[in-house]
Amino acid sequence: MSVTPQYDLMIIGAGVSGTALMYLTARYTDIGRIGVIEKYAAPARVNSLSSNNSQTLHCGDIETNYTLEKALAVQRAARMLANYCLSQPDKDHLIFKYPKMVLGVGEHECALLRDRFKVFGPHYPHLQLLDKKAIAAVEPAVATGMDGHLRDEEIVALGSTDEYTAVNFETLSRSFVRQAQAVDGKQVDIQYNETVLHIHKADDHFVVETDHTCYRTRALVVCAGGHSLKLAHYLGLGTHFSCLPVAGSYYFTPQLLNGKVYTVQNDKLPFAAIHGDPDVMIPGKTRFGPTALILPILERYNYRTLPDFLRVLRFDRNVAKVLWDLFKVSDIRNYMLKNMVFEIPFIRRLVFLRDARKIIPSLKLKQLSFATRFGGIRPQLIDKTQQKLLMGEAKINPGDGAIFNMTPSPGGTSCIDNAEKDMRTVAAHLGAAIDEAAFQAELVEPVPPTA
Numbered sequence: 001m002s003v004t005p006q007y008d009l010m011i012i013g014a015g016v017s018g019t020a021l022m023y024l025t026a027r028y029t030d031i032g033r034i035g036v037i038e039k040y041a042a043p044a045r046v047n048s049l050s051s052n053n054s055q056t057l058h059c060g061d062i063e064t065n066y067t068l069e070k071a072l073a074v075q076r077a078a079r080m081l082a083n084y085c086l087s088q089p090d091k092d093h094l095i096f097k098y099p100k101m102v103l104g105v106g107e108h109e110c111a112l113l114r115d116r117f118k119v120f121g122p123h124y125p126h127l128q129l130l131d132k133k134a135i136a137a138v139e140p141a142v143a144t145g146m147d148g149h150l151r152d153e154e155i156v157a158l159g160s161t162d163e164y165t166a167v168n169f170e171t172l173s174r175s176f177v178r179q180a181q182a183v184d185g186k187q188v189d190i191q192y193n194e195t196v197l198h199i200h201k202a203d204d205h206f207v208v209e210t211d212h213t214c215y216r217t218r219a220l221v222v223c224a225g226g227h228s229l230k231l232a233h234y235l236g237l238g239t240h241f242s243c244l245p246v247a248g249s250y251y252f253t254p255q256l257l258n259g260k261v262y263t264v265q266n267d268k269l270p271f272a273a274i275h276g277d278p279d280v281m282i283p284g285k286t287r288f289g290p291t292a293l294i295l296p297i298l299e300r301y302n303y304r305t306l307p308d309f310l311r312v313l314r315f316d317r318n319v320a321k322v323l324w325d326l327f328k329v330s331d332i333r334n335y336m337l338k339n340m341v342f343e344i345p346f347i348r349r350l351v352f353l354r355d356a357r358k359i360i361p362s363l364k365l366k367q368l369s370f371a372t373r374f375g376g377i378r379p380q381l382i383d384k385t386q387q388k389l390l391m392g393e394a395k396i397n398p399g400d401g402a403i404f405n406m407t408p409s410p411g412g413t414s415c416i417d418n419a420e421k422d423m424r425t426v427a428a429h430l431g432a433a434i435d436e437a438a439f440q441a442e443l444v445e446p447v448p449p450t451a
């Protein structure tokens with residue numbers, strides 16, 4: 001092992017979370033030496049890769065599983081992300097405008113959306129309540145039944161047509177790296193093809209061992225997906241958590257939708273219902289998904305991460321109880337079984353077709369193909385002490401300068417928001433200053449009216 005390089009802040013993982021923090025600390029703090037370690041040859045090769053997530057800029061208005069409080073927090077996060085993207089010279093590769101809606105089908109879902117509009121409408125000026133004809137004007141295939149006429153059942157949607165709704169989190173990660181390294185007067189390094197194998201604490205700093213080098217750092221933020229938990233365990237942290245990896249797969253059709261069409265969430269299910277939308281990288285197609293399948297790996301299609309999964313599962317009777325409690329609910333049990341079938345060649349298209357027809361009733365089997373090697377893994381945590389499956393992002397912050405992030409959806413949207421929290425914690429730990437005026441003016445203020 002070579003001589004020890006020293007940093008003020010080290011970030012492990014160059015997905016959208018790690019690179020957002022790299023940018024924020026380089027641009028808005030006076031932290032002088034920032035180092036990033038990434039095990040692959042480029043940023044964003046795992047969940048932030050454009051093919052591995054749904055590319056949605058979640059604003060909270062059409063996500064029916066969000067409370068108003070959660071929605072407004074996500075709205076602020078989305079606004080910061082949009083502000084960053086729109087100020088970049090390559091903004092057309094980062095952020096995209098498509099119509100979006102959440103579709104209610106049948107009396108119950110339509111009533112739910114009408115009620116939601118009353119509560120959420122005042123906070124979302126672009127949000128509209130769309131009846132069948134208004135839906136048809138935006139998404140003809142959604143409003144049309146099998147017979148080519150307007151579909152018979154009651155449908156209503158909440159949506160908007162002139163907002164930024166999609167982000168390529170992969171190009172965004174590359175943009176963060178470029179902009180961080182362009183800041184003058186700082187040492188901002190990124191090492192690719194280096195895997196962090198172990199972390200330990202020595203006096204007032206952390207020692208980060210990779211397969212090449214042994215680094216010392218005063219502060220450490222780990223943004224390594226499910227692997228964050230494994231690295232936290234080396235410091236004796238987060239041992240009351242277990243990680244449940246939930247894979248999401250997708251299906252393609254020819255282009256049948258103009259924008260993003262989400263469906264109403266079944267509130268008994270812990271995972272978002274499927275949606276259909278354009279893929280920002282694949283013109284002429286509509287992508288449906290994601291499904292939700294528990295898999296014993298930490299990275300999709302990478303079975304070498306099986307031993308890491310076993311390490312972070314830490315299976316015991318508390319984990320068994322959480323899984324059993326989930327399995328006992330018939331909606332969840334049926335959903336889990338259905339999601340297994342979604343992965344079985346030949347029959348999976350037939351089963352998925354039934355779900356996708358809620359969005360497009362005239363969809364045909366021959367139009368549907370499984371999106372091979374698309375989809376990532378959401379590292380959902382189980383809190384063993386509370387015997388509970390945690391939804392959303394999780395952070396382990398013992399207050400000694402080390403932070404460990406696990407970021408399932410909407411972790412792409414909240415990358416700057418999450419990085420802001422970490423920047424503040426790290427700056428306080430290091431005694432560093434934050435340029436609050438620049439941060440407010442560039443990221444927090446409302447989106448400028450650029451086209």
Ligand SMILES: Cc1cc2nc3c(=O)[nH]c(=O)nc-3n(C[C@H](O)[C@H](O)[C@H](O)COP(=O)(O)OP(=O)(O)OC[C@H]3O[C@@H](n4cnc5c(N)ncnc54)[C@H](O)[C@@H]3O)c2cc1C
Binds near residue numbers: 012014057197225
């Ligand atoms: C199916 C699916 C759909 C989603 N859809 C959306 C969506 O529409 N909108 C949204 O906002 N969010 C969405 N998300 C969530 C979003 O994709 C993730 O929250 C986000 O990409 C997480 O970024 P990250 O940087 O934390 O993790 P990752 O992108 O997974 O990056 C982790 C990085 O750490 C590196 N790493 C791991 N271990 C080590 C190690 N030991 N040493 C060095 N490097 C290491 C990895 O190589 C990787 O580059 C979705 C997620 C999934 C799975």
